[in-house]
Amino acid sequence: MTTEEGPIAKDAYDKLADTYAQDVENSAYNAHLEFPGTTALIPDVEGKQILDAGCGNGRYTEWLLDQGGEVVAIDVSTEMLTRATERCGGRAEFHQANLGAPLDFATADEFDGIVSGLALDYVQNWHRPFTEFARLLKPGGFFVFSVIHPLDEYNIDGDMDYFEIEQRTKEWEPPVPYYRRPFSEVLSPLLETGFRVDAITEPQPTDAFKEQRPERFEKESKQPVFLCLRAVRRES
Numbered sequence: 376m377t378t379e380e381g382p383i384a385k386d387a388y389d390k391l392a393d394t395y396a397q398d399v400e401n402s403a404y405n406a407h408l409e410f411p412g413t414t415a416l417i418p419d420v421e422g423k424q425i426l427d428a429g430c431g432n433g434r435y436t437e438w439l440l441d442q443g444g445e446v447v448a449i450d451v452s453t454e455m456l457t458r459a460t461e462r463c464g465g466r467a468e469f470h471q472a473n474l475g476a477p478l479d480f481a482t483a484d485e486f487d488g489i490v491s492g493l494a495l496d497y498v499q500n501w502h503r504p505f506t507e508f509a510r511l512l513k514p515g516g517f518f519v520f521s522v523i524h525p526l527d528e529y530n531i532d533g534d535m536d537y538f539e540i541e542q543r544t545k546e547w548e549p550p551v552p553y554y555r556r557p558f559s560e561v562l563s564p565l566l567e568t569g570f571r572v573d574a575i576t577e578p579q580p581t582d583a584f585k586e587q588r589p590e591r592f593e594k595e596s597k598q599p600v601f602l603c604l605r606a607v608r609r610e611s
């Protein structure tokens with residue numbers, strides 16, 4: 376098992392919690408590019424046990440509940456968890472947990488599916504969470520996640536090293552640290568921890584995106600921003 380790592384973005388998300396829904400969740404990028412791309416990969420969750428890993432203020436938790444899923448949701452930020460709890464009331468179970476450490480709140484083979492929207496970008500070594508996800512999923516269970524695309528914010532003419540997992544900063548208020556990684560560091564940890572890749576998409580902006588951010592539509596139709604992936608826990 377790999378070493379535990381501390382959560383680099385907890386303090387930033389604790390501070391962002393008040394403005395997150397307005398400034399990030401409802402932005403054209405999250406609401407009309409990443410969210411439709413990711414939800415399109417999620418199989419039927421009716422009556423299924425689903426883990427929302429890095430639930431934030433409960434955007435995916437609420438959607439999964441509305442689709443009939445029974446949801447356990449985790450996040451490292453106490454403030455984001457408070458917003459998620461308020462949003463979803465008593466409909467889901469919430470735990471504070473760090474994706475870079477053992478997920479002790481759950482037992483093996485407990486979940487039919489795991490969904491993680493834009494949360495893994497804050498974990499450097501994905502072997503840890505993926506090993507835990509493989510343990511928590513039933514054989515054949517699905518794992519759908521979205522992350523920043525490896526080529527988003529990668530400057531091919533600059534001095535960045537494509538092959539490095541490098542810590543960068545989103546210049547929000549407050550600034551949010553995250554990791555950019557190459558494609559091999561997306562796929563290899565999955566394949567090495569007991570998953571097979573089932574579907575992969577690089578979502579395109581929707582009509583609603585065009586309505587909200589017409590000046591960004593053409594650019595984002597030609598360049599990848601997010602990567603969405605569905606993996607399945609191998610049977611053995």
Ligand SMILES: C[S@@+](CC[C@H](N)C(=O)[O-])C[C@H]1O[C@@H](n2cnc3c(N)ncnc32)[C@H](O)[C@@H]1O
Nearest residue numbers: 382388429430431434451452473474492494497
């Ligand atoms: C961009 S938000 C996404 C929230 C939600 N999944 C969504 O799509 O709206 C990222 C979330 O990941 C959480 N997060 C960051 N690092 C984490 C870690 N190491 N363990 C668990 N959650 C983490 C943050 O607290 C934040 O709520």
